[in-house]
Amino acid sequence: MPELPEVEVCRRLLAPKLVGRRIASVRCGPPSYFFLTPPRRLEQSLVGEPVTALERQGKYLLMALGEGRRLLLHLGMTGQLYIAGARSPRLIRRVERERLAQGSAAVESDPHTHLMLEFEDGGPGLRFRDVRKFGKVRLLAAGESDSRLDKLGRDALSVDGELLFAASRGRKVPIKTLLLDQGVLAGVGNIYADEALFLAGIRPTRPARRVTREQCARLAEQVRRVLERSIETGGSSISDYIAPDGNDGQFQNERRVYAREGEACGTCASVIKRIVIATRSSHYCPRCQR
DNA sequence: ACCGCACCCTGAGCGC
DNA sequence: TGCGCTCAGGGTGCGG
Structure with a gap:
């Protein structure tokens, strides 16, 4: 489940491989929920575009093209953005993994790869694969905005306690819900909300308005720390996520609470609990988090 | 304004 | 062995 660290790792690894190249051809899968811009239009409009930068806003990637045009990308839950030729078991459907293991021949074309870009220099192209199609792709004209981007708050890497404190006043929702907003x-x-709340010693169910200014400061610090640490380790590869080179991230090995229900807390050895908050599974230590 | 919830999608895992 | 059910959750949109 790609969150800020996974998207940022993608950005850092893809930027040097894409910026300065020019798109030569585009192939798309069939129209679906995934395409905010119809695939036929992408196939026509992207040809000849130079990639001039790769930026990130929250969990969105923005590929800057010529003359102010931009390609908006979101990885959703199961999105995989990678350089053609990268290898990972996570890129192969299970039926085909089994067929390969039995020594059978080539892998069939993959129905989950929705966008394929090739470049004029003939080097390896870009692939966007997304099993569940919760990801998004949209071409933005020069000066055109997207309501999803317009609604984003402060980038989580630069959050401070005062921002959290101000945003949480008068809010009855659990503090975790606020972090996910x-x-x-x-x-x-979901992953980093649970981890940051653990590191800050705050129970995820605590009503936002009852989190003190001091706790907001601690929470903001731990949000930044956990995101930065995850970026350093290449992000979390828990279900589908891979880096653009096909490698897994390593942050899942440093999780303290996420998906550790029933295990012993690394700090106090209490049993990690799992509850549901706003339809999301949530994990915390009942002793370390009050 | 705020908040809870249904929905979009597919594959893994489980019980029978 | 295989079928059908539930769950996973980022984000949007709607109803109360």
């Missing part, structure tokens, strides 16, 4: 903080998802 992209309009307040852009980039935090």
Whole structure:
């Protein structure tokens, strides 16, 4: 489940491989929920475009093209953005993994790869694969905006306690729900919300308005720390996520609570609990988090 | 304004 | 062995 660190790792690894190249051809999968811009239009409009930069806003990637045009990309839950030729078991459907293991021949064309870009220099292209199609791709004209981007709050890497404190006043929702609100903080998802709350010693169910100024400061610091640490380790590869080179991230090995229900807390050895908050599974240590 | 919830999608894992 | 059910959750949109 790609959150800010996974998207940022993608950006850092892809930028040097894409910026300065010019798109030669585009192939798309069939129209679907995934395409905000119809695939036929992408196939026509992207040809000849130079890639001039790769930027990130929250969990969105923006590929800057010629004359102010931009390609908006979102990885959703299962999105994989990678350089053609990268290898990873996560890129192969299970039926085909089994067929390969039995020594059978080539892998069939993959129905989950929705966007393929090739470049004029003839080097390896870009692939966007997304099993569940919760990802998004949209071509933005020069000066055109996207309501999703307009609604984003402060980038989570630069959050401070005062911002959290101000945003949480008068809010009855659990503090975790506030962390997940992209309009307040852009980039935090389920994994890092749970991890930051653990590191700050705050129970995820605590009503936002009852989190003190001091706790907000601690929480903001831990949000930044956990995101930065995850970026350093290449992000979390828990279900589908891979880096653009096909490698797994390593942050899942440093999780303290996420998906550790029933295990012993690394700090106090209490049993990690799992509850549901706003339809998201949430994990915390009942002793370390009050 | 705020908040809870249904929905979009597919594959893994489980019980029978 | 295989079928059908539930769950996973980022983001949008709707109803109360």
